Every structure is written in C-alpha cells, then in structure tokens.
Amino acid sequence: MTEETTKATQLVESKHFYRVLYTVLRLHPLLLANPTPVAPDRTCSRWKWFEGCFGALDGTYIDIRVRAEERARYRTRWEGSAADGRVLRDAIRCPTGLKIPRGNYYLVDSGYSNGEGFLSPYRGVRYHLKE
Template sequence: MFLLVVGHSHRFSAMQPTFRRLIETINRYFKEVLYAVGELRNEMIKPPSTETNMKITSNGRFNPYFKNVMAAVDFDLRFTYVLAGWEGSTHDALILADALERDDGLSVLAGKYYLVDARYAARPGFLPPYRGTRYHLKEFDSRNYPRNSRELFNLRHSSLRVPIERAFGALKNRFKILYSKPFHPYKTQVKLVLVCCILHNWILQFGNNQHVPLEAKWRANVRDEDDLGDIEEDNRGMAQIRDDVATDMSLNQKKPTLAIKSKPQN
C-alpha cells in the first residue's frame, strides 16, 4: 500500500476497494511504514566516502581539479544529505545557511568542497561556476570550444552537475507523489521527501536502475538559471581557488588538432 501511495500518488480512498481495508487502517499502516523507513536515514543517507570517486580519478578532464568534490548527490546518484521543509520561494543561500547551522546538518570535510550552481556565491567549501560566462553543455558543441579558462571551467563544472539532474529525474520517475498535488499534512510531506530519498538510495544499492534517466539525455537538459536573483559577494579565498583551478585546466587542456592532408606530388 505504501509503495502505491509514493510510487503512483494513489489516495487512500482509491485503494480501499482493492485492499478491502478501512481508510483509517490504510492511513495507520502508511504512517507506520513511513516512520519505519525514516529510521533508516542515518544508514542510507550519509556523507560520501573521503576517497575520490572513480568517475573523477578515471577521467583526465576532472582529475586532479575536482578530486576533492563532495555533493548532496554523489557521482553514483545517491543522496548524501537531504533537507526538506523550506518554501519553494526561499532563496537557496538561506536554505544552505540553515543546513550548515543545524547540529545534524551539512558538514564539509577539511580539504573538500561541494559543487554548487550559480545561485550560490563562492564561499569556503562551496564552488560555483563563473556567472556571466557560458555554462550550459548545449552551448559547447563540437565546433564551439571553450574560448578561455573560465569557459573551460564552466564546461567541466556543468558536466559534473549531470548526476544531480539524473538523481532528481529518477526520483520523479519513481515517486509520483513528490510531483503531485499534496493531499497529506505538511509534516507528512516533509517526511515523505526524506523517505523517498532513502528508498532511492536503497534501490540503487540493492535493486536496479531502470528508472534512472540515461546520462546522454540529461547532458543536454541541465536547467537554465537565467533569473539568479540577489547573490551574495564571492569569498575572495574561494574565488581565488576557482581561478587557480581554471588556469590549471587551461594550461593542461589538449587543444583540438586539425588533420592536414598533403597533396600528392606529380
């Protein structure tokens, strides 16, 4: 019953004829499963390993520049931190501040940093792309190479953002209740977000990935962020780290080469 609710957004009244149970009974067992799965949060949603992910170490475009990255979604599409309950209109920076101030909140290990989108300022432990510079993958086709170090940095930053989009795409595919008109109390809605992320991680670990969108599909569909609103000023130290990474990338980039055909001599 619980999976029908979260997976297909079925209402209790619609399931009553199928399971031949009172709505009160369905509601009671729904809450019991909700709380039971929620108790797995510390086991199924936890910070990633301090070891650099193979998707980074095995790719010269990212290693060593992004080897210290952690994310709320890791490179295996698993959620490593979830904070639900804020209104959709709240600025991302305020939500991040709340996550950092909580006793059990988001933490940044020494020498690590999170990749964040352009709505955040550069600050210790958080590395956004350059604003006002080409960023989206669709802007860099085979004939439109990055023209400078900032564009190159943004291109690779955008590539590493794809796992986040795919993870949320998988949530949307699996748990229709997250994208349907809510019919549960607000506190239950908050718990449902966490529980769906727990189930998502469990399925990736023990199940299959049939609901995970293909990477090729999402590489061309990273969301635009034209309306960024008010952004706090970048931290100079973190902005300098970003500049250093961008410069190092540019110096080590393999330039595209043109094949020159020689004319046969008579």
C-alpha cells in the first residue's frame, strides 16, 4: 500500500467509526435506564437505611459533549488527571449535567465531599478492617 492509500483507508475507517460511535451515543438514553431510588416499602430490613438512594458513585463514566478537536484528550478519562470531586463538580455545574431530585442521593467514597444529593463517609473513621 502506498502512503496515500493508507491515509485514505484510515480516513474512511475513522469516518465509519465515528458514525457508529455517534449512533451508540444517540441510543444511550434507550439502552441505559435512569437509576431508581430504593423504595421505602422494601420488605428486606437491610434496605430501610437506604431509602431514596440511587446507588454509589466511584469510577463512573459520565456522558459528556466535547468539541471534535478535543475528543481524543478526553476518551475514557478526564483530560490529564483529576480528583473524583472535581469531575463531579463539573458534571453538576454543566447546564445539561447531572441532576439529583430532592430527597434522593448517591453514596460516594471519601474522594467526594458531602453535599446535597451526595453522602460520603465520615473522615478519619476506619471502615475497613484491613486498614
């Protein structure tokens, strides 16, 4: 293959890859269900402490929109490195970002801070026996 043929092939492959990726992203709302909180009428007693909890956040991928020329820098990660709290703050501040209905919350690890809709463990308390 010549260099021109290789570049043309890569261009076609890239074009088709992004078409498929775009289609999958458009199907995202249909393929992934929004979380539902733990209902107060759960029959198992272990769930009573988690009424209104959507689940836990840690290493969760968040759907974002980035300009085409910046996409490679963000693929499967935040650009560079960022703490969990920084990524979450950015997701909340975005006009189309993460919204938590009043009375619901996510459990988060100590990389996050407590706030409306987010419950993290007390700092300085040993929660794991191996620590």
